[in-house]
Amino acid sequence: MRNIALRLAYDGTDFIGSQYQNQGRSVQEALEQAWEGLTQERRRVNLAGRTDAGVHAVGQVANIRTETRHSRRTILRGMNAKLPPDVAIQAVAEVDPDFHARHSANRRSYRYLIDNNAAWLPNLRNYVWFVEQPLDQAAMAEALVRLEGTHDFAAFTALVPEQRSTVRTCYTARLSSVTMFDRHLIAIDLAANAFLQHMVRVIVGTVVLVGRGKITPDGFQAILEGRDRKAAGPTAVAHGLTLVSVGYPPGLLRWDAGEVTD
Amino acid sequence: MRNIALRLAYDGTDFIGSQYQNQGRSVQEALEQAWEGLTQERRRVNLAGRTDAGVHAVGQVANIRTETRHSRRTILRGMNAKLPPDVAIQAVAEVDPDFHARHSANRRSYRYLIDNNAAWLPNLRNYVWFVEQPLDQAAMAEALVRLEGTHDFAAFTALVPEQRSTVRTCYTARLSSVTMFDRHLIAIDLAANAFLQHMVRVIVGTVVLVGRGKITPDGFQAILEGRDRKAAGPTAVAHGLTLVSVGYPPGLLRWDAGEVTD
Known part of the structure; x- marks a missing residue:
């Protein structure tokens, strides 16, 4: 039995999310159908990160346990020939039998993009949050950095299941400026061992209130420490x-330099 | 009578092009309808550059002659409230009565994006040309620069109307590397006093053949000098x-620093 890891990207606009649900297109189902088309195997695909409807991915990871003898190159090209245009496999790797895309992962990195201009840019409308009100980026950056370290993030999540820990370790919480289509955008990069449900979006919704002067960076830290969802801001758009x-x-997953060669 | 200039952006995916046609959504029609909704005036909108179906804009310019007394800020916000999400006014300026978005223009700048990787990136699939074959970017850059200057561009256009000049002055023809969504893309920037029909796309289609080693930079220059469309490459995707x-x-059109304030 081989265990194959896939690095994949998708445009979340027309998906109900990464995971299979009763109704609607999921990324998981698209992958499982393409896999069956390629190998005639019906397999469960494990995805590393759960993403909501509308959320995109450029470096999602999945794994599939398989009997297929297809080369990695054939898997990449064959899957991409069968997948719809809003999902694409970017790389294929051979992994140990006990590798699990979600359980083995120890770090997830997300980027949230904000278009803070007088009008939205149509080419980017499905990939950024358009915020018209002037934002104080320095204050936002100062608030964000308070998240770095190990904290109870209960204030910044949709849902706190009983007896489940809301402690996570945030490795990076930074703001930078990026340019796409000649447009200056605000990028908020968050990396952590794992994220709670809606955690990035609630953080961003709250940080934007800091940018608008409604909350100070100290107030933001007090919200984190208070662990009360109601004190935080709205959930930013997906x-x-x-x-x-x-x-x-280290050593668990290696995307080769020539990623798709055998 | 006032004359108002608009800087606008659109996502060309769902448009038949910038100009009004018998069938389908055009950018011109979307603008004229929004203008009528805002001002109750039925006016012709002049667009500076004609773009085909699928071609995008971040800095298209239009002008409208009008009796409206709306402030520039009201025009920007009012138009954007009425326009569909794939068009947005970015700035509004007051211009002299004889200013014409197309006839007065003396420079157009286009960017063509190529995703030259093993798989396409779904978030960018409507905004870049995905080219799988390895491309020699240095050769492409060397070919492109031959276009700078005043030349007869008959080899690089769809259509040569009788008795109409195909001489244009190319100010910039450069290749660079840009990053979007963590992805390295090839950007081809072309600026000229004016462009012939499909000129950028035929140039890009031919430069990609240079990148694939099918044509040398000298061969590319010979195609330019030969003025024969059949010697050039295919028209790159829109x-x-x-x-x-x-x-x-200078002086004809000034987007103020505070672009939408009165």
Whole structure:
């Protein structure tokens, strides 16, 4: 039995999310159908990060346990020939039998994009949150950095299941400026061992209130420490969010330089 | 009578092009309808650059002669409230009565994006041309620069109307590397006083043959000098192309620093 890891990207606009649900297109189902088309195997695809409807990915990771003898190159090309245009496999790797895309992962990185201008840019409308009000980026950056470290993030999540820990370790919480189509955008990069449900979006919704002067960076830290969801800001729109990458302990997953060669 | 200039952006995916046609959605029609909704005036909108179906714009320019007393800020906000999400006014300026978005323009700048990787990136699929074959970017850059200057571009256009000049002055023909969504893309920037029909796309289709080693930079120059469309490469797909900006002689059009304030 082989265990194959896939690095994949998708445009979340027309998906109900990464995971299979009763109704609507999921990324998982698209992958499982393409896999069956390629190999005639019906297999469960494990995805590293759960993403909501509208959330995009450029570096999602999945794994599939398989009997197929297809080369990695054939898997990449064959899957991409069968997948719809809003999903594409970017790389294929051979992994140990006990590798699990979600359980083995120890780091997830997300980027949230904000278009803070007088009008939205149509080419980017499904990939950024358009915020018209002037934002104080320095204050936002100062608030964000308070998230770095190990904290109870209960204030910044949709749902706190009973007896489940809301403690996570945030490795990076930074703001930068990026340019796309000649447009200056605000990028908020968050990396952590794992994220709670809606965590990035609630953080962004709250940080935007800091940018608008409604909350100070100290107030933002007090919200974190208070662990009360009601004190935090609204959940930012899904479509500004992209899962950038998933990390694993050293040696577990290696995308070769020539990623698709055998 | 006032004369109002608009800087606008659109996502060309669902348009039949910039200009009104018998069938389908055009950018011109969307603008004229929004203008009528805002001002109750039925006016002709002049667009600086004609773009085909699928071609995008971030800095298209239009002008409208009007009796409206609306402030520039009201025009921007009012138009954007009425326009569909794939068009947005970015700035509004007051111009002299004889200013004409197309006739007064003396420079157009286009950017063509190429995604030269093993798989396409779904978030960018409507905005870049995905080219799988390895491309020699240095050779492409060397070919492109031969276009700078005043030349007869008959080899690089769809259509040569009788008795109409195909001489244009190319100010910039450069290749660079840009990053969007963590992805390295090839950007081809072309600026000229004016462009012939399909000129950017035929140039890009031919330069990609240079990148694939099918044509040398000297061969590319010979195609330019031969003025024969049949010697050039195929017309590159429309959706990789974006109209970036339109230029005017000094003093004709000034987007204020506070672009939408009165």
